[in-house]
Amino acid sequence: PANKKILFLPGDGIGPEVMRQVRRVIDWMDRKRGLTFDVSEGLVGGAAIDAHGVPLADETLAEAKAADCVLLGAVGGPKWDNIGFDKRPEAGLLALRKELGLFANLRPAIVFDALVDASTLKADVVRGLNIMIVRELTGGVYFGEPRGITDLGNGERRGLNTQSYTTSEIRRVATVAFELARQRGRKLHSVEKANVMESGLLWREEVTKLHKESFTDVELQHMYADNCAMQLLKNPKQFDVIVTDNLFGDILSDEAAMLTGSLGMLPSASLGAADAAGNRKALYEPVHGSAPDIAGKDIANPIATMLSFAMALRYSFDRGQDADMIEKAVQNVLGGGMRTADIMAPGMARCSTTVMGDSILREL
Amino acid sequence: PANKKILFLPGDGIGPEVMRQVRRVIDWMDRKRGLTFDVSEGLVGGAAIDAHGVPLADETLAEAKAADCVLLGAVGGPKWDNIGFDKRPEAGLLALRKELGLFANLRPAIVFDALVDASTLKADVVRGLNIMIVRELTGGVYFGEPRGITDLGNGERRGLNTQSYTTSEIRRVATVAFELARQRGRKLHSVEKANVMESGLLWREEVTKLHKESFTDVELQHMYADNCAMQLLKNPKQFDVIVTDNLFGDILSDEAAMLTGSLGMLPSASLGAADAAGNRKALYEPVHGSAPDIAGKDIANPIATMLSFAMALRYSFDRGQDADMIEKAVQNVLGGGMRTADIMAPGMARCSTTVMGDSILREL
Numbered sequence: 001p002a003n004k005k006i007l008f009l010p011g012d013g014i015g016p017e018v019m020r021q022v023r024r025v026i027d028w029m030d031r032k033r034g035l036t037f038d039v040s041e042g043l044v045g046g047a048a049i050d051a052h053g054v055p056l057a058d059e060t061l062a063e064a065k066a067a068d069c070v071l072l073g074a075v076g077g078p079k080w081d082n083i084g085f086d087k088r089p090e091a092g093l094l095a096l097r098k099e100l101g102l103f104a105n106l107r108p109a110i111v112f113d114a115l116v117d118a119s120t121l122k123a124d125v126v127r128g129l130n131i132m133i134v135r136e137l138t139g140g141v142y143f144g145e146p147r148g149i150t151d152l153g154n155g156e157r158r159g160l161n162t163q164s165y166t167t168s169e170i171r172r173v174a175t176v177a178f179e180l181a182r183q184r185g186r187k188l189h190s191v192e193k194a195n196v197m198e199s200g201l202l203w204r205e206e207v208t209k210l211h212k213e214s215f216t217d218v219e220l221q222h223m224y225a226d227n228c229a230m231q232l233l234k235n236p237k238q239f240d241v242i243v244t245d246n247l248f249g250d251i252l253s254d255e256a257a258m259l260t261g262s263l264g265m266l267p268s269a270s271l272g273a274a275d276a277a278g279n280r281k282a283l284y285e286p287v288h289g290s291a292p293d294i295a296g297k298d299i300a301n302p303i304a305t306m307l308s309f310a311m312a313l314r315y316s317f318d319r320g321q322d323a324d325m326i327e328k329a330v331q332n333v334l335g336g337g338m339r340t341a342d343i344m345a346p347g348m349a350r351c352s353t354t355v356m357g358d359s360i361l362r363e364l
Numbered sequence: 365p366a367n368k369k370i371l372f373l374p375g376d377g378i379g380p381e382v383m384r385q386v387r388r389v390i391d392w393m394d395r396k397r398g399l400t401f402d403v404s405e406g407l408v409g410g411a412a413i414d415a416h417g418v419p420l421a422d423e424t425l426a427e428a429k430a431a432d433c434v435l436l437g438a439v440g441g442p443k444w445d446n447i448g449f450d451k452r453p454e455a456g457l458l459a460l461r462k463e464l465g466l467f468a469n470l471r472p473a474i475v476f477d478a479l480v481d482a483s484t485l486k487a488d489v490v491r492g493l494n495i496m497i498v499r500e501l502t503g504g505v506y507f508g509e510p511r512g513i514t515d516l517g518n519g520e521r522r523g524l525n526t527q528s529y530t531t532s533e534i535r536r537v538a539t540v541a542f543e544l545a546r547q548r549g550r551k552l553h554s555v556e557k558a559n560v561m562e563s564g565l566l567w568r569e570e571v572t573k574l575h576k577e578s579f580t581d582v583e584l585q586h587m588y589a590d591n592c593a594m595q596l597l598k599n600p601k602q603f604d605v606i607v608t609d610n611l612f613g614d615i616l617s618d619e620a621a622m623l624t625g626s627l628g629m630l631p632s633a634s635l636g637a638a639d640a641a642g643n644r645k646a647l648y649e650p651v652h653g654s655a656p657d658i659a660g661k662d663i664a665n666p667i668a669t670m671l672s673f674a675m676a677l678r679y680s681f682d683r684g685q686d687a688d689m690i691e692k693a694v695q696n697v698l699g700g701g702m703r704t705a706d707i708m709a710p711g712m713a714r715c716s717t718t719v720m721g722d723s724i725l726r727e728l
């Protein structure tokens with residue numbers, strides 16, 4: 001069969017330098033694991049604005065559609081902060097999500113044993129934490145119409161957005177979450193504001209129905225988003241899988257990420273629907289941003305991007321064993337005391353982006 | 365002058381029993397501080413549904429409008445969980461907010477020295493924490509039209525809500541926040557998702573304009589809501605005052621509340637516009653819910669409601685000194701080791717709702 005195709009979109013800030021370390025792992029896979037990828041590279045975000053005047057060129061989008069998966073670094077930076085709403089770096093990312101139909105965003109929040117102390121929470125509260133947040137990614141207030149700012153006269157303006165969800169949008173993302181829960185701790189929390197928003201009420205009703213139809217082996221609990229924000233702090237280990245909408249997911253997955261104290265460690269996957277052959281469009285990216293302040297200094301942590309590639313191996317290429325190998329290598333390197341600046345702690349060895357890459361390759 | 369009028373709305377669950385302790389403090393104020401209130405009582409939430417079939421009767425709303433302020437306990441409980449969307453206990457609370465025009469919700473998140481260990485966060489991270497969140501309370505997706513669930517045929521439905529903000533809605537709540545910041549640490553964070561939502565972009569532009577016009581002595585920073593959810597965990601003491609919309613405020617103020625670890629301690633104030641005489645409609649309520657599981661057992665913590673009354677003294681009756689007295693009494697009682705069950709810790713004395721009330725009165 002033809003080689004699998006990966007599109008690299010390094011983006012802005014530290015994106016390119018952390019992606020470079022993944023490139024080395026891919027070369028290693030090629031030599032040692034008989035897994036050859038065709039890797040091509042494109043521009044997104046600020047880098048694309050600088051080159052083409054738009055945050056995602058049509059050709060890049062076409063390449064993304066043709067690839068088996070996309071690996072993205074990060075987008076944005078102060079340079080592009082005062083650009084129009086539709087032309088900003090983030091618009092490139094949103095267009096990728098929407099055009100590839102990546103409706104399920106998987107955001108693990110995992111506390112690595114070696115990094116328990118990085119959390120601002122007490123060690124007992126977070127040790128062993130392993131939550132999977134499934135965030136709806138192509139609907140809700142991010143894409144709802146009508147939207148915009150209108151002039152009402154007399155110096156008054158109105159800003160408007162629309163939160164909208166349909167039965168099938170809710171069911172497809174909830175199905176992903178139920179299936180993940182089934183492979184994990186069989187516990188799903190569905191999160192909305194059904195007490196205030198009809199879109200949340202529909203969400204609750206549809207998830208309840210789907211549960212009864214197909215997933216009675218998974219324990220389902222409904223929770224309001226404000227309560228979820230509290231429970232994540234009070235007792236995060238009560239959660240296994242959480243499914244929620246685009247906007248609540250944006251906030252709650254970042255809160256959950258910060259519970260771990262080490263954003264530089266966290267990967268994410270964004271998945272589309274499976275076609276007849278079982279293939280689905282997918283984009284993998286680290287949770288952290290482009291960190292313009294440390295870009296180009298070879299001090300960024302490449303692990304989140306490395307683990308995003310591991311997720312790609314697992315979810316796009318059915319190579320769970322290779323994914324396990326990378327995850328194990330990362331754990332061993334951390335166990336050995338190696339730390340990039342963001343996760344540095346007393347008694348550990350501080351290393352550069354490149355040396356972290358070296359160490360992971362050596363472990364492999 | 366005529367006595368000031370307070371409407372008591374104890375509501376459901378533990379509402380009535382915590383309000384009873386405030387009643388005792390009011391009696392004490394009458395005898396010792398020459399401050400006589402006319403207190404009347406009404407029904408809201410489930411209690412009103414049981415009595416009148418609606419969560420807020422018209423007469424109760426009229427009384428609330430006529431009062432100088434409303435003191436509310438808590439609403440809701442499993443008994444009323446499967447009631448229609450417009451008839452649920454929460455609808456009573458939302459109607460009160462909207463009809464009284466209570467657009468500014470003040471939610472302090474304060475860590476009391478005696479309770480530092482109640483937080484799941486490390487003591488160093490939260491010791492001395494004192495954040496004031498100002499949440500917009502009568503606009504946004506909570507009240508925006510169109511809204512509802514529509515049948516699309518073929519088993520498909522759509523749930524819809526509308527997020528809307530106007531220039532004047534944004535300016536009036538931001539003014540409250542800037543003025544509070546001016547009396548505190550002179551630092552304001554304005555929180556939205558201007559990178560994704562036009563309503564958030566308008567919010568950012570209007571707050572920026574107001575800042576330049578009238579509050580250049582306050583330091584203003586803009587922050588995305590997802591980043592705020594992270595920063596509250598990473599370094600909560602970076603915040604002084606936060607202003608945000610109704611929905612983000614719901615989530616972020618609950619997250620901030622849980623940073624303290626002791627929800628039973630946190631009050632809130634909801635304020636309307638000042639009339640020509642400088643009076644404003646106001647509602648005060650504890651942050652915690654109705655806690656149906658412990659209702660009627662005399663074990664709930666009355667402090668949050670007590671401190672809500674202190675906020676009433678400060679914001680509605682210009683009696684800052686009396687408010688200080690109550691706050692000081694609470695601190696002394698905690699310093700003395702008295703604890704209700706929710707904040708109980710090794711080496712402390714566990715007490716009932718009533719005994720906590722006794723102790724605070726004794727301190728006064």
Ligand SMILES: CC(C)[C@H](C(=O)O)[C@@H](O)C(=O)O
Nearest residue numbers: 090091093094250559560590
């Ligand atoms: C960059 C931004 C548009 C994006 C979002 O809000 O979805 C980011 O916060 C994320 O979570 O991936």
Ligand SMILES: CC(C)[C@H](C(=O)O)[C@@H](O)C(=O)O
Nearest residue numbers: 195196226454455457458614
């Ligand atoms: C009870 C509910 C309607 C309410 C809200 O969402 O505003 C509550 O969570 C609050 O924060 O006061």
